[in-house]
Amino acid sequence: MLFKQISPHHYKYRLFRPIPIAHIFTVNPRTIARKLGLIFLLSFSLNTNCLSFELFDSVQIHGFVSQTMFLTSGNNMFGPSISNPSFDFTELGINGSWSPIPNLLLSMQIISRRAGNGYDGSPNVDFGLLDYSHYFEDDYKIGFRAGRIRIPYGLYNDTRDVAFTRPSILLPQSVYFEGTRDFTISADGLLIYAELLKPWGNLTLELFGGYNRSNELDAKFSFLSLPGNLEPNPGFSGRLNYESYDASLRFALSGGYIPMDYKSSSSLIVGPTGTLIPTPTKGKLTFTPILLSSQYNTDKWTFTSEYSPFFINTSGLNTVVNPFADSNNFAQSYYFQVAYRFAPKWELMTRYDAMYTNSHDQNGKESELKSQYLIHQLIKNTPNLSSLEAYNLFQFASPAHSHFAKTLTVGLRYDISPMMMIRAEYNYINGTAWLPTQGNPIPGETKQYWDMFGLQVSIRF
Amino acid sequence: MPKIISCYTYRFRNMALLSLILLFSGSMMAEENVVAVVHYGTPVTTPISRIRLSSIFSMRLTTWSDGSAIKVFVLPDDNPLNSSFCKQILKLFPHQLRYAWDRLVYSGTGQAPVILSSTQEMENKIANTPGAIGYLPKEKKDDNVAILLVE
CATH class of the missing domain: 1.20.5 (Single alpha-helices involved in coiled-coils or other helix-helix interfaces)
Incomplete structure (x- = not known):
């Protein structure tokens, strides 16, 4: 009895009653730990202008860290984000480069990406390459890169994972679609380039041939929602880029041809509701993206627009869970974006972004009917199906709104220092064409109209 | 009243x-309050063309005419002299130069310039590093570095 009274755990004898931490923040303690981690990063970088390292002559180390919070209505974005904030989007990268002789550069970057249950943060080699170039006195440069190379595509793909170089929390999803990210980010092969530097501007041509990295990835978590593997075949991509001398004007034409084989050892997948869905074991998938880019810069304003016709050809992949019911699919995307640097360190941005997975069926009605028909056939051909199972299967029909997405974005960015930045952003979205399927596995349960609010803090060095 | x-x-x-x-x-x-400066004995003829100079500061051109390495030194993004140098000499907006470096560094296709914290440090580095290029306030008439004029 006496022992009990002097026990430090007895509330009566403590100055303050211990309140569970979770009650203060109304979110789980894991989130708080992450928040504290960010505050630590914040305090560490506030008074520092530069943290990049030059270990010894011609060796450099750089990197970046970004943490994003999403709060959404209707659909999940990178983790369970409906009504409660999700902190499941973390980007980490570190790179090193070494120039043993002036025209030769060796570089490598390791990236860890945590994004909902699609990416678990396991590190992978983003690029690892050898670059050799020669600059001629007549102001032109010719060179090549060999190894794992970032695919030159549009205005933003080169530095897609570095929040500092993005105009918003995420890149415009119509053009830099999360679902095809893995096929377009970096690839193994050879790139040759030529650069002309003249008073009228810089003209750069880059041509790449090689294999994309689809074989490292799980097709289950790609936009196909299929259980098998994608094996890359040799593909090509290229970009022709013009930049006026003062970089006030930029134009680019990019394109690619990315063929892949689909292989699966199982002919059935278990849907989230427990229903078995037949899937193909073999097939082909080819992406042919084209991208037209333009940008106009002044001291305070940046106007950007990109337009992308995107061809997706599939054979043998006609299944109820394939969002592209057509074997020849012509998708279209574009966006208009304005950024205004109204005060030093501050930037306000707005964007209208549109994506149609089938440009012959912009409202998605036809695709919806087609998908419902396929499921109807499946139900008819499956004996002894209970009415509940039939209902569950119907939830897999892709709704009309999953074939388009129109996004209106407003964002504010503040650069605390040249190496640290925070931003807040609001998106109003009509449609789910670019919504990652991982967090939203049942198409019938997604919402057409939804909001997405985001906060991001990022450091680079 | x-x-x-x-x-x-x-x-x-x-x-x-x-x-x-x-x-x-x-x-x-x-007139401009900032000048481009190089290490004494650098194989470059003055005046230099603006295209050549901006190719150097945007890290596209990495060697002098004799094949030796160019070492680029700059001040932090938010230093007023950095902004003056970009606008007056290179005729570029500072955020565009930063964008060019970011593109090189985070795609593994180039290196960033070395960022120094003060003009004093800049002066020392240029004076003591063969192949070095940077910028200094114009009034700072120093004999340790060579001034590079722009066409």
Whole structure:
């Protein structure tokens, strides 16, 4: 009895009653730990202008860290984000480069990406390459890169994972679609380039041939929602880029041809509701993206627009869970974006972004009917199906709104220092064409109209 | 009484406007306050073309004419001299130069310049590093570094 009274755990004898931490923040303690981690990063970088390292002559180390919070209505974005904030989007990268002789550069970057249950943060080699170039006195440069190379595509793909170089929390999803990210980010092969530097501007041509990295990835978590593997075949991509001398004007034409084989050892997948869905074991998938880019810069304003016709050809992949019911699919995307640097360190941005997975069926009605028909056939051909199972299967029909997405974005960015930045952003979205399927596995349960609010803090060095 | 106050306010406002115009035209007429500088003995002919100079500072051109490495030194993004050098000498916006470096560094296709914290450090580095290029305030007439004029 006496022992009990002097026990430090007895509330009566403590100055303050211990309140569970979770009650203060109304979110789980894991989130708080992450928040504290960010505050630590914040305090560490506030008074520092530069943290990049030059270990010894011609060796450099750089990197970046970004943490994003999403709060959404209707659909999940990178983790369970409906009504409660999700902190499941973390980007980490570190790179090193070494120039043993002036025209030769060796570089490598390791990236860890945590994004909902699609990416678990396991590190992978983003690029690892050898670059050799020669600059001629007549102001032109010719060179090549060999190894794992970032695919030159549009205005933003080169530095897609570095929040500092993005105009918003995420890149415009119509053009830099999360679902095809893995096929377009970096690839193994050879790139040759030529650069002309003249008073009228810089003209750069880059041509790449090689294999994309689809074989490292799980097709289950790609936009196909299929259980098998994608094996890359040799593909090509290229970009022709013009930049006026003062970089006030930029134009680019990019394109690619990315063929892949689909292989699966199982002919059935278990849907989230427990229903078995037949899937193909073999097939082909080819992406042919084209991208037209333009940008106009002044001291305070940046106007950007990109337009992308995107061809997706599939054979043998006609299944109820394939969002592209057509074997020849012509998708279209574009966006208009304005950024205004109204005060030093501050930037306000707005964007209208549109994506149609089938440009012959912009409202998605036809695709919806087609998908419902396929499921109807499946139900008819499956004996002894209970009415509940039939209902569950119907939830897999892709709704009309999953074939388009129109996004209106407003964002504010503040650069605390040249190496640290925070931003807040609001998106109003009509449609789910670019919504990652991982967090939203049942198409019938997604919402057409939804909001997405985001906060991001990022450091680079 | 309120009338007199408003009268003074107007006069003050006019004076403020006039001084602002003077200040503005003054800065328009003023010459550049910053110059490009190189290490003594660097194989480069002065004046250099603006394209060549911006190719160096955007890290596209990495060697001097004899094949030796160019070492680029700059001040932090938010240093006023960095902004002056970009706008007056290179005729570029500072955020575009930063964008060019980011593209190289985070795609593994180039290196960033070395960022120094003060003009004093800049002076020392340029004076002591063969192949070095940077910029300094114009009034800082120092014999340790060579001034590089722009065409």
